[in-house]
Amino acid sequence: MTPPLDLTIRRHVYETVLTTGLPPLARETAASRTLNLPELEVRASFERLAAGRVLVLQEESREILMAPPFSAVPTPFPVEAAGLRYWGNCVWDALGILAMLKRDGTIAASCGCCGEAMPLRVEGGDLQPAEGIVHFAIPARRWWEDIVFT
Amino acid sequence: MERGAAFSLETAWQLAVAWLGPDRRDPQWRRRTVEEAEALFGELGLTGTFWGLR
Numbered sequence: 001m002t003p004p005l006d007l008t009i010r011r012h013v014y015e016t017v018l019t020t021g022l023p024p025l026a027r028e029t030a031a032s033r034t035l036n037l038p039e040l041e042v043r044a045s046f047e048r049l050a051a052g053r054v055l056v057l058q059e060e061s062r063e064i065l066m067a068p069p070f071s072a073v074p075t076p077f078p079v080e081a082a083g084l085r086y087w088g089n090c091v092w093d094a095l096g097i098l099a100m101l102k103r104d105g106t107i108a109a110s111c112g113c114c115g116e117a118m119p120l121r122v123e124g125g126d127l128q129p130a131e132g133i134v135h136f137a138i139p140a141r142r143w144w145e146d147i148v149f150t
Numbered sequence: 151m152e153r154g155a156a157f158s159l160e161t162a163w164q165l166a167v168a169w170l171g172p173d174r175r176d177p178q179w180r181r182r183t184v185e186e187a188e189a190l191f192g193e194l195g196l197t198g199t200f201w202g203l204r
Contacts, residue, residue, distance in 0.1 A: 002180075011175045018175075053181060054174075069170045095163050096170025120159070127163035134162040137154040139200045140191070 002052070008035070009045040010054060013067050018101065021084045023064040023072045056147055065148070069093030069100065081105025090150075091120075091134055098122040155200045164194055 002010075012035060016024040024032070026046060030039040043062060049055040056066035064072050066089055071077075077088035081103045088094030094107040107120040112135065121128040143150045168190055172179055182190070184203045191201040 007177045011177070014173075014175045067174075069166075092162055092166055093170065095166035099163075099167040099171035100173065102171075122163075127159060130159055132159060133156050134159060135154055135156045136200075139154070139202075140187075141203045 003045075003048070005041070006045050006048050006052075009042060010049060013049075013055070013064065017067050017070045017086070021086050023067045023070060025063055053144060053147075069096035076110060078108050079105055080108075092136075095120070095122075095127070155196070155198075157196065161194055161196070165190075165196070168194075 009029065012029055012032065013023050016022075016029075026042045027039050029035060030037045030042045035042075046055060046057060046062065046064065050057045054068075055064055056068070057063065058065045058072075066072065069088055070093070071087040071089045073087065075087045075089060077091055077094040079086040079088055079094050079097045081098055081101050082105070086097045088097050088107070091107070091109050094109065098105045098107070102125075104123050105121070109118045109120050110116060111118055111132070118130065118132050120130055138145075138150045169182070188201070188203055191197065
């Protein structure tokens with residue numbers, strides 16, 4: 001069972017990324033008015049959430065790299081919705097961002113093999129018709145062997 | 151690179167809605183079990199060894 005603190009931290013992380021476009025840093029999370037926690041406790045919670053595959057952390061800094069489907073760093077899958085820009089970790093995540101937001105928006109996707117622009121749009125809860133397919137290279141049972149590569 | 155799995159944008163959207171749509175701020179949210187994930191893949195026609203999780 002997930003410790004109550006980790007549920008609180010998870011909620012804060014997702015509230016932040018949904019309302020600002022980026023996940024928070026550990027010190028920002030610790031200093032937030034609603035939490036007011038020691039940074040070490042926040043970092044420990046980040047580690048537990050990462051062990052549970054809820055977050056992915058950056059190798060050196062141990063800050064959030066991914067709060068799936070959101071990336072903390074720019075990627076080739078920018079999503080514009082509700083006046084904000086978000087970064088998807090992949091095209092599936094970019095679609096997932098619009099699904100989680102439950103808002104209309106656009107994804108400035110591009111073809112993985114040739115770079116051709118492949119813009120996608122969600123309107124009224126539906127993906128608008130577009131050319132192209134989605135290709136997953138890594139079999140599902142191996143996704144978490146190296147989730148950053150996947 | 152070995153060929154993986156290719157599918158339609160519409161299927162990708164349905165997968166995104168089902169898998170990533172639920173609000174992770176909700177304390178009731180949890181990761182899918184292997185069985186639940188495989189059932190979802192099957193519902194969307196994503197079958198075969200590529201989509202197996204065991």
